[in-house]
Amino acid sequence: MTVHAFVDESxxxxxxxxxxxxxRPRDLAQLRARLRGMLFPGQRELHFYREKPTRRRAILSQVAGFGVAARIYGASCRRGEEIARQECLTRLTGDLVDLGAHRLVLDSREVRDELDRSTISRALVKRPDSGGLVYEHMNSTSDPLLWIADIAVWCHGAGGDWARRAAPLIGPVTRLDWP
Known part of the structure; x- marks a missing residue:
């Protein structure tokens, strides 16, 4: 099945x-509309870190019911945050090829986007079965589907009650530096 992946970090x-x-492609338009419907007047995006706890709980309650799963990748920053990111991104790219993904959208980090493009390109060269996975960076105000990854990664990282509440939203968790 062809899928799209929307990526954020924490x-x-x-x-x-x-x-x-x-x-799934058939769910893209409906999910975008549902997410945009959660915005307050004048609000341009849902960014979980900036929301108040009561609003976070309300948003999470709705998003957890969407039937979407977010894959989580974690790595230690002891060798540097950028190295950890690129390790996670390399593994994610391979997993997306295995899933038959068609499109990968990453939340833009402006000047650092080139590092991601290089990492993805190197990972895809090693996978001739990539099926033409396309990838791009977008600002989180441009595509609401990036907000799902933001919510999932924030809750997973927060742990405790937030991770429990987000459990329906969290798919496989891969920790790259575990023994």
């Missing part, structure tokens, strides 16, 4: 997390 203490919300 850092908690010395751990870097990357989340990829995996979405």
């Amino acid at each position: 850092r908690r203490q010395d751990t870097y997390y990357l989340a990829a919300a995996i979405i």
